[in-house]
Amino acid sequence: MDSLITLMPEFWKAAGETLYIVGFTLFFGGLGGLIVGLGLYLTRAGSILANKPVFVVLNLLVNIVRPIPFIIFLAAAQPLARMVVGTGIGNNAIIFTISLAASFAMGRIVEQNLLTVTPGVIEAARSVGAGPLRIIFTVLLPEALGPLILGYTFIFVALVDMSAVAGYVGGGGLGNFALLYGYRQFNPVVTWAAVLLIIVLVQLVQFLGNRLARKAFRR
Amino acid sequence: MPTPSPVVELRDVSKVYPPTVKGGAEVVAIDGISLTVDAGDVYGIIGYSGAGKSTLVRLINALERSTTGEILVNGQDIARLPERELRPVRLGIGMIFQQFNLLGSRTVAANVGYPLEVARQPKDERTARVAEMLDFVGLSDKARAYPDQLSGGQKQRVGIARALASQPGILLADEATSALDPETTHEVLDLLGRVNKEFGVTIILITHEMDVIQTLATKVAVMDQGRVIERGDVFDVFSNPQQPASARFVSTVVKGLPSEGELAVLRDRHPGRIVTLAFRDSSVDQARVFGEFAAAGITFEVVYGGINEIQGRSFGHLTLALTAGPEAVRAGGADATIDAVLDRVRTRTIVTEVR
Numbered sequence: 001m002d003s004l005i006t007l008m009p010e011f012w013k014a015a016g017e018t019l020y021i022v023g024f025t026l027f028f029g030g031l032g033g034l035i036v037g038l039g040l041y042l043t044r045a046g047s048i049l050a051n052k053p054v055f056v057v058l059n060l061l062v063n064i065v066r067p068i069p070f071i072i073f074l075a076a077a078q079p080l081a082r083m084v085v086g087t088g089i090g091n092n093a094i095i096f097t098i099s100l101a102a103s104f105a106m107g108r109i110v111e112q113n114l115l116t117v118t119p120g121v122i123e124a125a126r127s128v129g130a131g132p133l134r135i136i137f138t139v140l141l142p143e144a145l146g147p148l149i150l151g152y153t154f155i156f157v158a159l160v161d162m163s164a165v166a167g168y169v170g171g172g173g174l175g176n177f178a179l180l181y182g183y184r185q186f187n188p189v190v191t192w193a194a195v196l197l198i199i200v201l202v203q204l205v206q207f208l209g210n211r212l213a214r215k216a217f218r219r
Numbered sequence: 220m221p222t223p224s225p226v227v228e229l230r231d232v233s234k235v236y237p238p239t240v241k242g243g244a245e246v247v248a249i250d251g252i253s254l255t256v257d258a259g260d261v262y263g264i265i266g267y268s269g270a271g272k273s274t275l276v277r278l279i280n281a282l283e284r285s286t287t288g289e290i291l292v293n294g295q296d297i298a299r300l301p302e303r304e305l306r307p308v309r310l311g312i313g314m315i316f317q318q319f320n321l322l323g324s325r326t327v328a329a330n331v332g333y334p335l336e337v338a339r340q341p342k343d344e345r346t347a348r349v350a351e352m353l354d355f356v357g358l359s360d361k362a363r364a365y366p367d368q369l370s371g372g373q374k375q376r377v378g379i380a381r382a383l384a385s386q387p388g389i390l391l392a393d394e395a396t397s398a399l400d401p402e403t404t405h406e407v408l409d410l411l412g413r414v415n416k417e418f419g420v421t422i423i424l425i426t427h428e429m430d431v432i433q434t435l436a437t438k439v440a441v442m443d444q445g446r447v448i449e450r451g452d453v454f455d456v457f458s459n460p461q462q463p464a465s466a467r468f469v470s471t472v473v474k475g476l477p478s479e480g481e482l483a484v485l486r487d488r489h490p491g492r493i494v495t496l497a498f499r500d501s502s503v504d505q506a507r508v509f510g511e512f513a514a515a516g517i518t519f520e521v522v523y524g525g526i527n528e529i530q531g532r533s534f535g536h537l538t539l540a541l542t543a544g545p546e547a548v549r550a551g552g553a554d555a556t557i558d559a560v561l562d563r564v565r566t567r568t569i570v571t572e573v574r
Contacts, residue, residue: 124320127280127313128334128385129306138336142324216324218365 004190007181014177015197021091021163021173022156025098029159030152032103036062037110038136048122048132058107065104070162073101074169089170097169098162106155113147114140146216153209157202174198225291226389226421227256227279232288232298234274234445248274249285250445256423256438258388261415263436263453264425265468270442272425276391279423280312281305293388310338313382313420317394319374321366327377328353328362334385352380356410372403379410383418390414392424396431408434429472433457433529441465457527458499458534474525475536482573485522489540492557493573496564498526499534508564515560516546538573 004011036058042048043055065073074097081096082088117140125139141148164175174194182191234249248271256262266272277283278290281297290298297308313334321330328349335345353359356376366374375395382390392411396404412435414420426432432439432453440450441464449456449465457473460466469475476495477485485493498505512519523538543553550556561570 118318118320120316120318120320121322123282124314124316124322124381125333125337126282127309127391128337128381129309130337131303131306134337138333139322143322145324218367 003181003185003187004193007190010181011177011193011197014172014174014194017091017166017172017176018160018163018174018198018201021095021098021166021171022159024095025102025159025163026152026156028095028099029102029106029155032099033106033110033155036103036107037114038140040107040111041114041140042132042136048126048135062104062107065101066108068101070098070101071165071168073097074165077101078169091166091171091173094163094166094169094171098159101162102155102159105158106151109151109155110148113144113151116147117143146213149209149213149216153206153213156205156209160198160202224258225255226258226293227254227423228289228291229254229275229278230289230291232278232290233286234271234278234283235286247445249278251288252445252447254440254447254450256421258421259415259419260438261411261422261424261436263432263439264423264442265427265429265432265439266425266442266464267427271445272427272442273393275442276393276423276425279389279391280309280314306337310334310385311387312389312391313385313387314391314393315375315378315382315395317397319366319371319378319398321374321377321381323366325365326362327358327364327366327369330366330377331380331384333381338385348384349380352384355383356380370403371399372406375399375403375407376410379407379414383414383420386418388419388421390420390422392422392426394426395424397426397428404431405434411435429468433472437530441468454500454529454532454534457529473527473535474523477523477538477573481523485538485540486573489520489522491543492541492554493522493538494541494561495524495536495538495571495573497536497569497571499568500532504567508567511560511563512541515556516544516550517557517560518542518544 039058040055040062043051043058045052045055068076074094077097077100078088078093081093085093085096087093121143122135122139125135130138163173166173167176167179174197178191178194182188182194230253232249232252233247236246236248238245252275264272264275274283278285279292281300285298288298289296292308292312295308297305300308322333325333331352332345332349335348340348349362350359353362356379358373358376358380361369361373366377369377395411396407399407408431411422411424415422422435424431424435436453438451439453439456440447441456441462442448443464449460449462456465457469460469496508519539519541521537522540524536526533526535526537541557543556547553547556561572564570
C-alpha cells in the first residue's frame with residue numbers, strides 16, 4: 001500500500017499517458033474506421049458507389065488485419081510506424097499502430113452500423129437528386145448516428161486494451177505501469193489500482209456513450 | 220380541347236438483370252414496354268407482385284437504369300443520362316413510397332425541406348415553402364415532430380409534402396397506400412386527387428389494389444411478367460377487360476358475372492330460367508329493358524351482380540331469375556313468352572342465358 005502511495009505521481013502520469021494514447025487513437029482510428037466502413041458500405045454490390053474490385057480488396061484487407069493478435073501486429077507494423085511517424089518506439093509510434101489496427105476493426109463495425117439504415121431512405125434521397133457525398137453526410141451518418149455512437153463506445157474499450165501493451169515498444173500508460181511496478185515487483189496492490197482506474201474509465205465512457213446514443217435514437 | 224402533350228414516354232424499354240447465380244438465367248424485369256403518359260393524367264399501373272411495376276416506375280426517375288429503349292421525360296431522353304446530370308430531372312419528379320422513407324433523424328419540417336436543400340434553395344424561401352406544403356397536407360402542427368411520432372397516414376402525408384416541395388410536374392407513387400388501413404388509404408387518395416387537380420401534377424401510381432385505381436386513376440395499364448398486357452381509360456378496362464389477368468383484377472372490386480361455383484348455387488335455388496344482362500354507360504336504358512319484362516307479364520328477381528360507377532359513368536352486370544306469370548303462360552307458354560322478350564331485350568343489350 002505504501003509503495004502505491006509513493007508511486008502516485010507515476011500512477012497519474014501513466015493514467016495521463018493512457019488518455020493521451022486512447023484519445024489520439026480514438027480520433028485517428030475512428031476517422032480511419034469511418035473511411036474504411038464507408039468504403040465497404042458504399043462499394044458493396046447494389047450500393048450507391050458499387051465497385052467490386054475496391055470492395056473485394058478492402059474486404060480482404062479488413063479480414064486479414066483484424067484477426068492478427070495486436071501484440072504481433074505491433075511488432076510487424078513497426079517498420080511502417082518508423083516510416084510514417086519517424087520512430088518505431090514511444091507513445092506516438094504506438095498511436096500510429098493502434099490507429100491502423102483500430103481502423104480495420106472499426107471499419108467493420110461502421111459498415112455494420114450503416115447497413116441498419118433502410119435502403120428506402122437512401123432511395124428517397126436519390127429520388128430528389130442528392131449525390132453520393134450529400135447522401136453520406138445528410139442521410140447515412142445522421143440516420144446511423146445512434147448505432148455509430150455505440151460502436152465507437154465499443155471500440156474505446158478495445159483501444160484501452162491495445163494501449164496496455166505500449167510498454168513493449170517504449171510507450172507508457174496504465175498497462176506499462178501495472179506491469180512495471182505491479183507485476184514485476186510482486187506488488188499486486190499496484191496492479192489492482194491500475195485495474196480499478198481502467199474499470200472506472202471504461203464505465204464512465206460506456207455511460208456517456210449510452211446517453212449520447214439514447215439522445216440520437218430519441219428514445 | 221388542346222391535344223394532350225406527353226410528359227413521360229417510354230419507347231420499347233427493357234430492363235434485364237444479370238443472373239443472380241453464376242450460369243443462371245438473366246432476369247427480364249421489363250420486357251419491351253412502350254407507354255405514354257399525358258400531362259394531367261393519373262396513370263395507374265396495376266399488376267401482381269413481381270410483375271415489374273416497381274422497376275418500371277423507377278426507370279422514370281432513373282433510380283433504375285434501363286437496359287434498352289428510350290425514356291422521355293418532358294421530351295428529354297434520360298435513359299443514357301449520366302448520374303450527375305440527373306439532378307435537375309429528378310427535382311422535377313416527386314416520389315412517394317410504400318414505407319414512406321422519411322429521414323428518422325430529421326423533423327417533419329426538415330424532411331419536407333430536404334429536396335429544397337438539395338436544390339440549394341435559400342433558407343428563407345425554403346422555410347416558406349415548407350410551411351406552405353405542411354399546410355396543404357394539414358400537418359402544420361407537426362412541423363417539429365419526428366417521423367416516429369406520427370401515424371402511418373401522417374407519415375405518408377409528410378412524404379407527399381416532401382415529394383411536392385420542389386414543385387415537380389410529375390409524381391411517382393410506389394404502392395403509396397399499401398401499408399395503410401382502408402380509411403387512411405382514402406385520406407391519402409383524396410389528397411393525391413387534390414395534388415392532381417389543384418397543382419396539375421401528373422401522377423403515375425403503381426398498386427396491386429384495384430380500388431386505388433378505381434378511386435383515383437383516369438388511365439390504367441395492367442402489367443404481367445414485365446409486359447403491359449392491357450391499357451386504356453379506366454372505365455373501358457373496368458367495364459370490358461380484354462385479358463384474363465385484367466378481368467381478375469377488375470373482379471376484385473366489381474361484382475359482375477357470377478363464377479361457375481356461384482352459378483351452381485343460383486341454379487339450385489332458382490329452378491326457372493336465369494339470364495345475365497350487361498349494362499354499360501347510357502347505351503342501355505335500364506328502365507326500358509325492365510319494362511319489356513313487365514309488359515309480357517314476366518316477373519324477375521335480381522340474384523347477382525351490381526352497377527358500378529367510375530368517373531361518373533356507370534356499368535355492370537345484372538343476373539335475373541325469371542318467372543312467367545299466369546298471363547304469360549296463357550299467352551303462349553312460359554318459355555315462348557320469355558324467348559320473345561329476350562329477343563326484344565337483345566336489341567338493346569347483351570343477354571347471356573345461364574342454363
